[in-house]
Amino acid sequence: MSSxxxxxxxSCSALALSPALxxxxxxQQNQQRVALLREVxxxxxxxxxxxxxxxxxxxxxxxxxxxxxxxxSPMTPAEHVRRITVxxxxxxxxxxxxxxxGPWSGRAEIATRIRLADIQDVLxxxxxxxxxxxxxxxxxxxxxxxxxxx
Amino acid sequence: MSMLSRIQVxxxxxxxxxVPIRIAIQHPMETGYRPDNFxxxxxxxxxxxxxxxxxxxxxxRAEMGSGVSANPQLQFYVRVEAGGEFVFDWVDDSGQRGSxxxxxxxxx
Numbered sequence: 001m002s003s004x005x006x007x008x009x010x011s012c013s014a015l016a017l018s019p020a021l022x023x024x025x026x027x028q029q030n031q032q033r034v035a036l037l038r039e040v041x042x043x044x045x046x047x048x049x050x051x052x053x054x055x056x057x058x059x060x061x062x063x064x065x066x067x068x069x070x071x072x073s074p075m076t077p078a079e080h081v082r083r084i085t086v087x088x089x090x091x092x093x094x095x096x097x098x099x100x101x102g103p104w105s106g107r108a109e110i111a112t113r114i115r116l117a118d119i120q121d122v123l124x125x126x127x128x129x130x131x132x133x134x135x136x137x138x139x140x141x142x143x144x145x146x147x148x149x150x
Numbered sequence: 151m152s153m154l155s156r157i158q159v160x161x162x163x164x165x166x167x168x169v170p171i172r173i174a175i176q177h178p179m180e181t182g183y184r185p186d187n188f189x190x191x192x193x194x195x196x197x198x199x200x201x202x203x204x205x206x207x208x209x210x211r212a213e214m215g216s217g218v219s220a221n222p223q224l225q226f227y228v229r230v231e232a233g234g235e236f237v238f239d240w241v242d243d244s245g246q247r248g249s250x251x252x253x254x255x256x257x258x
Contacts, residue, residue, distance in 0.1 A: 064219040075229075088217055092183060096217030099226070104209050106168030106229030113219040115181070 029089075036094055037125065040085050041133045046125045051084075051136030053124045062116040062146035071108035071126045071134070075101075081108040083127045090118035103129075115146040153177055157238060159252040163230050167256075171202065171210075173238060174223040175248065181216040195243045197222060205234035230256050 037045055054068040071081045080103045086096040099110050108126070116122070119142055125135040158172040175197060182194025194216060202210040209228050228236075233256040241247045 086217070091217050092181075093215050093217060095215055097212060097214040100211040100213075101226070102209070104204075104207070104229055105227050107227040109227060111225040113223055115217050115219055 033089060033123075036087060036089060037123075037135070040087065040095065040125055041127070044133050046133035046135035048135060050134040051124050051126050053122055053136050053138040055122055055138045055140050057139070057141060059116065059140055059142045061144050062118075062142040063144075064113045065116050065122075065140060065142070066111070067114050067122065068111040069109065069124045069126075069136075073108045073128065075103055075106055075108055077103045078129070080105070080129045081126050082129055084108075084110060085125050086114065087123040087125065088114065088116055088120060089123070090120040091115065092117060116140060116142045117146050118142070153240075153242075153246065153248040155238075155248060155250050157236070157250050157252045159236055159254055161253075162255040162257060164258040165231055165256055166229065168227050168229045169254070170225055170227055171236065172223070172225045173200070173202075173250070174221065175200075175240065176221055177242065179214075179216065179218055179220045179222060183216075193243075197240050197242045197248075200224070200238065200240040202226075202228075203237045203239075204228055204230070205232070230254060232256055 034045060050072040052070040055065060059065040069084055071084065073079060073081045081101050083098060083100055085098045087094050088096050096114050101108060121137045121139050123135055123137040125133055127133050154176040156174045160169050163169050177197050180192050180195040184192050186192050196216050197214055200212045201208055210226050212224060233254060236252045238250045
């Protein structure tokens, strides 16, 4: 088993996917997730950890869900966060936004509001100054979806 | 269509402080999936790029898609070493640009 695969399996168990899925559907979803992550990072599967995704566990309105991302980093010239990308896999366009930071940011934290088209895990991947990728996620239950019909 | 915006930058800070910067822009952030009253799709039009420069140096950049809520708001942080000016620039898919600036005084 490659270390990539091992890391990915770890990340999946840590993210606690929706329990209603059958194993086959879950495997499919995992594959999609890996493909999406590789697309964002340029081939790498991020390590699990260092990224905190703070959302309400239950959001009343999918058109505007508060999101806060904090990356554990001292934000010094030697060690800082370069980029944070927010992913919502079940949105029609899964890449929500990317934010570019640097040592001048002082704190690796951003807050914004996003749309969620489904109940799903919101993922955030961060690239550090040493080139490594880290990720975290949070499961959000949305009662009124940001549906495609507007 | 005008793009109203609101920036919140502390009026003053001490040298080396990490200050919170907030911005909110009035924009529909059309996803491209929403139909108008006649059932035709409204073209996707979102603010795709927002940059923040501090005394001429880019300190923050956001690349946004249709997953960002209408009237986008953002909060981020910048460490200030000297007083100066924050300049925000953004552009949407239709090419419309917006800009806003704010001053900060740094002591100590």
